Amino acid sequence: MDQSPQFQMQYCRVCGKQMHQSAQYCPGCGAVQTPVSNTDKRILPAMLLCFFFGFLGVHRFYVGKVGTGILQLLTIGGFGIWALIDFIMIIAGAFTDKEGNKLTLWT
Template sequence: MGMVFCRGCGKEIHSTAVTCPQCGAPQGNVVPQSASSKRILPAFLLCFFLGCFGIHRFYVGKVGTGILQLITLGGFGIWALIDFIIILCGSFTDSDGNRITQWT
């Protein structure tokens, strides 16, 4: 861990700096959020066809909310519709909080 030059102003900064303390320019060394091993396509299809039963939530490991969706028929369809939209937007997460990013 040494020193590097800022991408914005050229000032010497520590290599682990997320932004330059002088100019505030982002340095591009932000640690990305880990991705899930689950895939979007199965979650999408399960939500589309069986969303009212919460099967897509069981697939990603969210058993507790899967049971709630099963009992309430997907929150009377509203909860399942919201999950469907979130899956399409790529913001759906698994039980560990990791974003599901890959389609296949």
């Protein structure tokens, strides 16, 4: 079976029907398909690190973004604004790791 991106399939987590991996809803039962996290980083540690040490960029080091972590360290979290934006993005579920994978799991 060809596993190129256009042919990659997955199974519905509710009814088990086979569907394309990019499907957001199951064509069989209509259940919302939550994405599988491709990262081992979690939201809760990133959020706590950002809340307590955001001005030092520690949360960016945690997710592997060393370059921007150093920039936050040198600019005191972008004078607090950058750290605040990161904190909001972490809570909203829009924060990503160094490979661009969203942090989707809390613990």
